[in-house]
Amino acid sequence: MATSSAAAAPSGEHRSGTVAIVGRPNVGKSTLLNALVGAHVSITSRKAQTTRNRVVGIRTAPGAQLSFVDTPGFQTRYANALNKAMNREVSRALADVDAILLVVEATGWDERDDAMLGLLPPAARVVLALNKVDRVKDRHALASLLAACGARRDFAALVPVSAEKGRAVDALAAELARCVPEGPPLHGPDEITDRPERFLAAELVREKLFRLLGEEIPYGTAVVVDQFEQEGALRRIHATVFVDRDSHRAMVIGARGEMLKRIGTEARVGMEALFGGKVYLELFVKVKRGWADDERVLRDWGFE
Ligand SMILES: Nc1nc2c(ncn2[C@@H]2O[C@H](COP(=O)(O)OP(=O)(O)OP(=O)(O)O)[C@@H](O)[C@H]2O)c(=O)[nH]1
Ligand SMILES: [Mg+2]
Secondary structure: OOOOOOOOOOOOOOEEEEEEEEOOOOOOHHHHHHHHHOOOOOOOOOOOOOOOOOEEEEEEEOOEEEEEEEOOOOOOOOOOHHHHHHHHHHHHHHOOOOEEEEEEEOOOOOHHHHHHHHHOOOOOOEEEEEEOHHHOOOHHHHHHHHHHHHHHOOOOEEEEOEOOOOEOHHHHHHHHHHOOOEOOOOOOOOOOEOOOHHHHHHHHHHHHHHHHOOOOHHHHOEEEEEEEEEEOOEEEEEEEEEEOOHHHHHHHHOHHHHHHHHHHHHHHHHHHHHHOOOEEEEEEEEEOOOHHHOHHHHHHOOOO
């Protein structure tokens, strides 16, 4: 076990592998993935359960290429079909990876972290990231948390990080690189995700719904891209926001359409930054009652 020391792979040796990022909701898994990759490939918000599908982000650095699988936060509180599909994504992501990055908050171990820890295969190589260390003022508390975490499992490394401030992210990547096998890079240096732009576009709309709407409504929304056309450097995208109730439709649209306009503008800015080209985005809002508990609809929308 080691705390954050940032040694690069020995010269001449290249490592390559897959790392699943897991943890309870809202600990900063997606923010950490984006910091590791250096691009906003996975959406984030201050609300729990933002991520719904696995998203792979690829980090290419001298000596190592790591494919990170971001996953939904593992939780046992809600049990509709969508939540069950989200937990299945977590279990699936744990199979066939070279290492696991378990994320907890540096402000303290939570009993909900135990549920996640219990799912990790006993033989897996697990690195523990204690994220949001920027919020910890008491160094002694952090030291005793590190000791307590070390007693819970034989972690390959324990690394206090701040995904948001970019603190110790390279050191964390170096620890993870040690956990994956030697091998050549499997992706080109410009490849940063396995997900198509169509998926990323829908996700960026969903991110703005999570960030801009109240506490309840985002959980009843889903986004489907109906049309995605590229004309030179311009992408023309039509997407539908599905909501669970009529009253939610009115909230998403807002007075004089102001809310929908803001969601559209912010999503478009995010897409233009990620895709590196101009985007024309048109959004529609439709009601589909009970979609989050409808297995058939969920399958149509890409949940397995
Ligand atoms: N202060 C602080 N906040 C952070 C840090 N990393 C993430 N956050 C915040 O924590 C919140 C949750 O971040 P996400 O990356 O969406 O968390 P997640 O674990 O992917 O959440 P789910 O997908 O919902 O499970 C956001 O408001 C982030 O800005 C950090 O290092 N420091
Ligand atoms: Mg997430």
